[in-house]
Amino acid sequence: MRWVFLGLAMLTALVIREMGTRGTVSDRRPLMVFSDMDFQPRYNPQAAGPFFADGRAMRTPPAGTVPFGGTDYECDAGSPRQNPDLLREDDAYYRGKKGTTWVTVNPLRVDMKLLQRGQERYGIFCAPCHGATGKGNGVITQYGLTGVAGITDALHALMPDGQFFDVISNGKGRMMPYGPQIKVRDRWAIIAYVRALSRSQNAGITDVPESIRGELKP
């Protein structure tokens, strides 16, 4: 009798030693016993796929095509209006250009909602380098990224919105393109916010309403 229990106790100890407890960190792939329909014959986003030579299931768009998300429901249903996203024909909105000159006015209606969106997106995508105030002193500059431009000084206030858009979309010098990461609309929102930031930092006495100028103390 004793041997039976001893044997079982040892077996238990061995199992616990081998299997560990719940939550132990390990790089052992989770064991799957019944993987019935877990892996269906389809390609998942960003997954590997044996069909193409580079082993990727996802394809890069062929040259000369315009990637866009969604469908032109209205046009499919017979509406004469086309989804403007479809061909990205609007140069001012999608490239910041009118002919060969930069647009100087934000093509979106600038309201509080847009500015708040811009502030949020600026914090996510630009602040790490350009800093929360846009002076070019973000956290990454402490780790060896040099030459980050200040973008809210008086000089950059003169940069047309369209050119600003182009820098975000296609990069410039040491700054990589952010087009793939930021949606077109959000890029314009960021620009609107940076303008507000710049305005607040380069404000002069003339920006203060006359009625309360007297209350200012030097």
Next chain:
Amino acid sequence: MPLIFTQRADNWLRRGMAGAFVSVVLGITGLYYYAPPEYTRVGYAPKQPVAYSHELHAGRLGLSCLYCHTGVEESSVAKIPPTQTCMNCHQAIKADSPQLEAIRVSWAGGGPVRWERVHQTPDYVYFNHAVHVRRGVGCVSCHGKVNEMPVVVHEKPLSMGWCLECHRHPEEHLRPPDQSTNFEWQPPQGQNQRDYGLTLKDQFGIRAPETCTGCHR
């Protein structure tokens, strides 16, 4: 009348039965403990091709999750960032670190970086990040404190029971939608998570599906 079974055989039978009983109990306990995803998945931390650390990038540098996982707010997949996202900084920072060799090879045209998948639901489950993140379920509820992980660890079981537990009582996890990626978020002073969650649930009309077709479509 002669005994059919000897005393010894009888003893063996008793032993055998006791042993079998204990084995079955142990076996069931073992299965109960080791078979569910709380054991099989939780703690899974595969070795990645690049020693990328969330603790450094998202924690100490304070990068937002959205800087890299750009799909999380608008699509079902969060998206693992492309090589270019890393090169935004690493063309200048630690540009010749041996740890970043795989990134540079990929950037020079050597194909994608083959990151190991950590979390994965079976193909017959419909999961969507955007519906959760935009309705105020934070990353922390489903992935744990990623911003403190040098290596991403599978922290929650991702079983059907686990999904349903939250779908039945989402108030335990709800927060304002713009705080989804904030790992330090706390309910406002003087309110506990439950009550605050209930207000949000009413305010936004949150109704998480509990019917089969919600998640198996």
